[in-house]
Amino acid sequence: MKVLVVALLCLVVTSATVKFNWYEVIRVYPKTSVQLNFIRHLEHSGKYDFWKTAATKGFADIMASKENMISLKSMLRVTGIRYSIFISDVQGKIDQINAIPRKEAGPKSSRYALTWDNYYQYETIREFCYALAQDYPDLVTLEVVGTSLEGRELVLLKISSGGEGKPGIFVDGGIHAREWISPATVTYMMREMVENYAAHPEVVDNVDWYFMPLINPDGYEFSHTDNRMWRKTRSTTSIAGCYGADPNRNWDFHWAEGGTSSYPCSEIYTGPVPFSEIEMANVRDAILARASQLRIYLTVHSYGQMLLIPWGYDAVYPEDYPELEELGLAATDALTAVYNTKYDVGCSGVIYGPAAGASDDWNKGVAGIKYSYTLELPDNGRYGFLLPATEIMPVAVETWEFFRVLAERISAN
Numbered sequence: 001m002k003v004l005v006v007a008l009l010c011l012v013v014t015s016a017t018v019k020f021n022w023y024e025v026i027r028v029y030p031k032t033s034v035q036l037n038f039i040r041h042l043e044h045s046g047k048y049d050f051w052k053t054a055a056t057k058g059f060a061d062i063m064a065s066k067e068n069m070i071s072l073k074s075m076l077r078v079t080g081i082r083y084s085i086f087i088s089d090v091q092g093k094i095d096q097i098n099a100i101p102r103k104e105a106g107p108k109s110s111r112y113a114l115t116w117d118n119y120y121q122y123e124t125i126r127e128f129c130y131a132l133a134q135d136y137p138d139l140v141t142l143e144v145v146g147t148s149l150e151g152r153e154l155v156l157l158k159i160s161s162g163g164e165g166k167p168g169i170f171v172d173g174g175i176h177a178r179e180w181i182s183p184a185t186v187t188y189m190m191r192e193m194v195e196n197y198a199a200h201p202e203v204v205d206n207v208d209w210y211f212m213p214l215i216n217p218d219g220y221e222f223s224h225t226d227n228r229m230w231r232k233t234r235s236t237t238s239i240a241g242c243y244g245a246d247p248n249r250n251w252d253f254h255w256a257e258g259g260t261s262s263y264p265c266s267e268i269y270t271g272p273v274p275f276s277e278i279e280m281a282n283v284r285d286a287i288l289a290r291a292s293q294l295r296i297y298l299t300v301h302s303y304g305q306m307l308l309i310p311w312g313y314d315a316v317y318p319e320d321y322p323e324l325e326e327l328g329l330a331a332t333d334a335l336t337a338v339y340n341t342k343y344d345v346g347c348s349g350v351i352y353g354p355a356a357g358a359s360d361d362w363n364k365g366v367a368g369i370k371y372s373y374t375l376e377l378p379d380n381g382r383y384g385f386l387l388p389a390t391e392i393m394p395v396a397v398e399t400w401e402f403f404r405v406l407a408e409r410i411s412a413n
């Protein structure tokens with residue numbers, strides 16, 4: 001009987017998971033402005049899942065079911081837009097990645113379950129944060145800055161060796177649920193600063209760090225339990241029967257302008273009003289409470305290997321762009337020197353395409369944090385969001401150099 005109950009439970013859990021059998025991801029290359037507008041129109045329709053938005057120059061990555069892909073491809077042929085296959089069977093790719101044997105790599109602790117050779121759910125990340133704070137009270141202060149819609153804690157960790165007047169750097173991860181490499185990398189940075197403090201004390205001694213490794217915990221959890229490709233929050237503000245808003249279109253700076261959608265089923269839905277998403281409102285307040293100290297805001301996403309500099313609401317350069325670019329290039333050069341992973345550094349609205357209401361723009365434009373960046377971690381067109389866990393360590397190790405340069409440069413000027 002017990003076996004039967006367990007078997008039934010397993011069935012329920014499995015059948016609740018969205019399957020992506022024969023879903024395809026294609027990379028499309030609009031060349032003319034008419035073609036680009038056509039692709040952007042498709043994105044706003046909400047019918048397709050854009051893994052990557054239609055960049056001003058370059059390409060967009062689009063996922064669709066087999067049926068939707070047939071009509072999409074015929075539209076592309078009619079409009080003369082070239083495309084190539086990125087992933088031919090998304091579910092096949094997910095299953096293949098899940099079957100990769102787990103190779104133990106990276107640090108391990110007896111105090112928490114989190115490691116960097118696997119992706120973990122919210123609770124394990126939360127436990128890690130509490131363990132760091134408990135074990136290193138001289139370096140780490142934990143604060144819960146609010147809860148998510150479903151009641152999960154929004155954890156903020158301050159890493160500081162004390163003293164007054166230090167520049168502050170605020171880092172967040174996991175704003176987009178399916179970008180699993182983001183919280184994995186951000187937690188590694190936290191661990192390296194705290195548990196390995198003695199190896200590079202200057203990284204912590206010269207800066208006060210503020211980390212929020214998982215700012216969309218409901219969406220993240222949902223991407224583990226129900227739908228691996230979930231991007232948004234899990235709010236129910238819409239009447240269209242669709243859940244969630246894009247947390248990175250929800251910030252109150254040029255809200256609902258270019259590269260957004262007012263259609264609740266779209267992946268780039270703005271939400272009904274700015275800061276409608278409780279998680280973003282809580283992060284906003286946590287930032288505002290420290291804004292006068294903060295010199296750098298860094299939000300960690302994936303994928304695409306880009307460092308995006310404001311503005312992103314349109315192809316507009318801030319007047320101090322050269323300074324942001326200089327620091328960005330220094331940091332990405334250090335990253336690239338590790339394993340030769342190349343990053344594009346540029347103005348978001350230009351190299352990525354307009355996407356208004358994002359956190360980086362708000363942090364610069366409203367909170368007044370001069371150096372505000374979006375870091376798009378690897379990869380660049382092989383696995384996309386499905387980056388295998390075996391890649392966490394290489395990504396974390398190279399990204400550490402990026403963080404090191406931020407600390408060094410910001411404390412020097």
Ligand code: 0X9
Nearest residue numbers: 248301302312348355358361374
């Ligand atoms: O579109 C986004 O929200 C970010 N890319 S992602 O593929 N991770 O979704 C980029 C946001 C860049 N910043 C602005 N447009 N302001």
Ligand code: ZN
Nearest residue numbers: 176179301302
């Ligand atoms: Zn993202």
